[in-house]
Amino acid sequence: MMQVKEKSKTVIMDGSKLIVESLVRSGADVFIGYPITPANLLYSYSLERFREFFAAPDEITTLQWMCGFSTTGKIPVTATSFPGYALMLESVNMAYMMELPMVIVLVQRLGPATGSATCGAQGDLSLLHGSISGGFTLPVISVSNMNDCWELSNKAMKMAVDLRTPVVLLTSKEEVMTQASFDISQLSEINLIERKQYSSNETFVPYKTEESLVPEFLKVGNAKHQVRFTASTHDQKGIIQNVAKEAIENTKRLEAKHILNLNKHLYFDYDKENGAETLLISYGITASASREAVKNLRAKGEKVSLLIPKTLLPVAPKYFEIISEYKKVVIAEENLSGQYRKILFGEFGNKNISGVNGFAEMITPAKIVDAVLFK
Amino acid sequence: MEKFLTDEALPFCKGCGHHHIAGNTEKALQSLGMNPMDVILVTDIGCHGIIDKSFKTHTVHGLHGRSVALASGISAALENPDKKVIVFIGDGGTTIGMQHLFNAAHNGFNMTVVIHNNMLYGMTGGQCSEFTPMGFKTPTLPNGADKAGYDICKLIAAVDGVTYVSRLEGIGDFSEQLAEAFSKKGFSLVEVMEICPSYGVKSNPGMKLSNVMEGAGLDVKKYADTEAVNYKSKINQSSNVLFNDDDIIETAFPSKLEKEVRLMLCGSAGEGIQGAAEMLLEAGIVSGLNGTKKGSYPVTVGVGFSASEIILSSDEILYTGSPNPDVICVTSTDGLDYARKTLTSMKGGKLFLDSSLTAPETKAEVISFPFRERGGAKNSSMYCLFYMLTATGLFPMESLMKVFSESKISKKIDAEKMFQSLREPVIANETKKIIS
Numbered sequence: 001m002m003q004v005k006e007k008s009k010t011v012i013m014d015g016s017k018l019i020v021e022s023l024v025r026s027g028a029d030v031f032i033g034y035p036i037t038p039a040n041l042l043y044s045y046s047l048e049r050f051r052e053f054f055a056a057p058d059e060i061t062t063l064q065w066m067c068g069f070s071t072t073g074k075i076p077v078t079a080t081s082f083p084g085y086a087l088m089l090e091s092v093n094m095a096y097m098m099e100l101p102m103v104i105v106l107v108q109r110l111g112p113a114t115g116s117a118t119c120g121a122q123g124d125l126s127l128l129h130g131s132i133s134g135g136f137t138l139p140v141i142s143v144s145n146m147n148d149c150w151e152l153s154n155k156a157m158k159m160a161v162d163l164r165t166p167v168v169l170l171t172s173k174e175e176v177m178t179q180a181s182f183d184i185s186q187l188s189e190i191n192l193i194e195r196k197q198y199s200s201n202e203t204f205v206p207y208k209t210e211e212s213l214v215p216e217f218l219k220v221g222n223a224k225h226q227v228r229f230t231a232s233t234h235d236q237k238g239i240i241q242n243v244a245k246e247a248i249e250n251t252k253r254l255e256a257k258h259i260l261n262l263n264k265h266l267y268f269d270y271d272k273e274n275g276a277e278t279l280l281i282s283y284g285i286t287a288s289a290s291r292e293a294v295k296n297l298r299a300k301g302e303k304v305s306l307l308i309p310k311t312l313l314p315v316a317p318k319y320f321e322i323i324s325e326y327k328k329v330v331i332a333e334e335n336l337s338g339q340y341r342k343i344l345f346g347e348f349g350n351k352n353i354s355g356v357n358g359f360a361e362m363i364t365p366a367k368i369v370d371a372v373l374f375k
Numbered sequence: 376m377e378k379f380l381t382d383e384a385l386p387f388c389k390g391c392g393h394h395h396i397a398g399n400t401e402k403a404l405q406s407l408g409m410n411p412m413d414v415i416l417v418t419d420i421g422c423h424g425i426i427d428k429s430f431k432t433h434t435v436h437g438l439h440g441r442s443v444a445l446a447s448g449i450s451a452a453l454e455n456p457d458k459k460v461i462v463f464i465g466d467g468g469t470t471i472g473m474q475h476l477f478n479a480a481h482n483g484f485n486m487t488v489v490i491h492n493n494m495l496y497g498m499t500g501g502q503c504s505e506f507t508p509m510g511f512k513t514p515t516l517p518n519g520a521d522k523a524g525y526d527i528c529k530l531i532a533a534v535d536g537v538t539y540v541s542r543l544e545g546i547g548d549f550s551e552q553l554a555e556a557f558s559k560k561g562f563s564l565v566e567v568m569e570i571c572p573s574y575g576v577k578s579n580p581g582m583k584l585s586n587v588m589e590g591a592g593l594d595v596k597k598y599a600d601t602e603a604v605n606y607k608s609k610i611n612q613s614s615n616v617l618f619n620d621d622d623i624i625e626t627a628f629p630s631k632l633e634k635e636v637r638l639m640l641c642g643s644a645g646e647g648i649q650g651a652a653e654m655l656l657e658a659g660i661v662s663g664l665n666g667t668k669k670g671s672y673p674v675t676v677g678v679g680f681s682a683s684e685i686i687l688s689s690d691e692i693l694y695t696g697s698p699n700p701d702v703i704c705v706t707s708t709d710g711l712d713y714a715r716k717t718l719t720s721m722k723g724g725k726l727f728l729d730s731s732l733t734a735p736e737t738k739a740e741v742i743s744f745p746f747r748e749r750g751g752a753k754n755s756s757m758y759c760l761f762y763m764l765t766a767t768g769l770f771p772m773e774s775l776m777k778v779f780s781e782s783k784i785s786k787k788i789d790a791e792k793m794f795q796s797l798r799e800p801v802i803a804n805e806t807k808k809i810i811s
Contacts (some may be wrong), residue, residue, distance in 0.1 A: 068451070222412070
């Protein structure tokens with residue numbers, strides 16, 4: 001029997017709308033932000049949609065207010081672009097150290113500095129990779145199309161809550177501002193993300209953990225147990241220590257919890273073609289050009305596989321498993337020097353690994369096709 | 376009586392006024408009958424900030440200068456107004472994050488800020504802060520400051536939204552004054568004056584705190600004591616979903632378009648380019664096509680070029696860039712400048728150009744028409760859109776008419792007059808195409 005397909009419901013959509021609606025349905029409590037191009041739509045939709053909305057006077061204040069909200073058990077969201085994120089950086093480290101869940105939607109635009117506000121880019125991944133001092137991983141989830149804006153906003157928040165961490169949802173101007181016909185009947189149900197609080201009568205030890213390496217959460221201001229948060233190196237009780245062994249172990253745990261739990265938060269598309277010797281890797285806005293390039297190559301009888309990583313950081317061992325099946329790897333991303341390529345393969349690279357890069361313009365499918373066919 | 380401090384010795388240098396602030400804070404909270412679990416102590420960076428471990432309250436220890444902003448978030452988020460948020464910050468932290476104090480006061484966030492003002496940065500070697508009084512010496516100012524420091528009490532008291540501001544000398548029992556500040560709703564601030572025994576005393580031997588204060592005009596008094604301005608966050612009771620079935624666009628007049636078509640509309644800000652492009656996208660969807668639309672414009676909203684790229688296709692659209700458009704509409708000089716590079720690289724296609732403009736070298740077919748003259752600058756994009764659709768037949772005109780007549784712009788543009796005008800022959804350019 002034929003499956004009855006739901007009648008399509010086409011609307012004019014943009015990625016910002018999907019992200020905000022999905023985050024609210026996921027249970028995000030409050031939007032705090034300072035408007036910046038090209039994240040403005042996220043800001044204005046949030047004003048309309050979030051139950052609580054705070055207009056902060058700048059991005060440092062934004063992140064500090066978010067941290068304050070997060071200590072009380074509320075999940076804050078912001079949206080910004082590089083200049084704003086740069087100001088947030090110290091406070092992002094604070095949130096990371098305090099283990100405060102929050103979602104930062106980073107909309108990439110052309111840099112350096114204020115660059116060109118209305119031009120898209122994929123230039124901030126290296127910065128995100130090195131955001132946390134000491135070699136720790138800040139989780140980064142990247143959308144690759146409209147549907148990802150819906151699905152992955154929910155997943156980013158789930159990761160933030162489950163792992164008690166700030167999570168960056170990485171997008172770019174074209175992904176959140178371009179309007180398109182979109183069938184909303186295909187959207188999945190968004191589940192409210194469950195948030196647990198410490199409920200035992202035993203003394204609460206703020207940074208004590210069990211197997212998951214993620215401490216149980218308890219909000220400040222609760223009437224039963226003392227809660228401590230601190231940005232400085234601290235022991236399980238949340239008391240500042242210099243380099244005492246227990247405190248350093250606690251800090252190292254911040255990386256370990258991300259690695260241990262990575263597979264629960266691993267999202268990617270792998271379009272494998274049997275017999276292909278070349279793997280194309282792409283993410284974000286360039287993923288669409290890559291999908292079209294693969295379609296065109298296959299139409300010409302060329303064999304090629306496509307990997308679109310969405311959990312960009314931490315880098316998953318699974319990606320290297322996939323990569324090891326191929327003789328040649330091409331990585332397409334819209335920045336000057338191949339940021340994800342360097343994260344995966346280092347500065348030195350390898351003759352079988354090449355990049356397709358672009359700056360101040362979207363990478364075309366034709367350019368990707370040429371790189372895949374290049375011998 | 377509830378204890379707010381542990382029995383451990385406080386972590387400060389001998390003779391430091393921070394001892395007095397901690398002890399008086401405990402006494403003040405006790406006098407108000409509070410429970411440690413009702414208090415959230417937020418501390419800044421500096422010697423005072425290592426007090427956390429000595430307090431039995433909730434404690435949050437953040438970054439240098441940011442504690443008031445952090446406490447603002449906590450205060451705004453707390454649903455129980457009886458909880459007390461107290462911020463401990465130094466004069467150094469206040470110098471760094473002064474804007475956060477003004478902002479918190481302006482918003483009337485419910486908290487008490489206790490500034491530990493020892494007139495220099497104690498933890499980083501005793502350099503001066505912007506609170507160092509004239510003539511006061513520090514290790515970095517051996518000859519003394521040559522300017523007066525800020526009078527934070529006067530400054531904060533001037534903020535609309537503040538509840539309570541006072542200054543006191545941090546000696547002896549000042550728990551009553553602290554209790555008064557703690558008992559206020561809204562934003563309150565107490566500046567407690569001290570001398571740092573490690574750097575202040577050594578750099579200014581024999582100097583008395585009261586003399587420094589007197590010399591600097593830092594009076595011990597209340598600077599503000601008003602009724603609280605109750606802070607209200609923006610609670611969005613309606614929280615409308617951002618899209619629903621009301622937004623659905625049904626296919627009404629199917630298009631026969633078989634290949635993908637990429638279009639660019641280029642003109643000037645304020646002349647309806649983005650509106651025309653949105654209408655083109657929606658009309659394409661009414662014709663059963665998939666479509667994308669993106670805008671390009673400088674950061675200034677009301678001046679310069681405005682351009683839009685639209686893709687219409689019967690297939691799924693993956694790549695949304697438009698390196699080789701099939702159709703370009705140009706209605707102003709700004710638009711022409713924006714489109715020039717694209718036009719010169721075009722290998723075919725059509726250019727619909729306002730007849731006031733001169734086409735650059737292009738292999739596109741150039742179709743001139745006086746859109747600006749016939750429709751006026753503001754409506755030139757819309758005139759051009761209708762003209763272009765008639766000439767290209769990308770999809771049925773009924774689709775565009777449907778979207779147009781349901782839009783606000785139909786109240787401003789008389790459709791009949793527009794069609795009439797688009798049909799009228801172009802006198803000066805009799806060889807150009809004329810709409811039939």
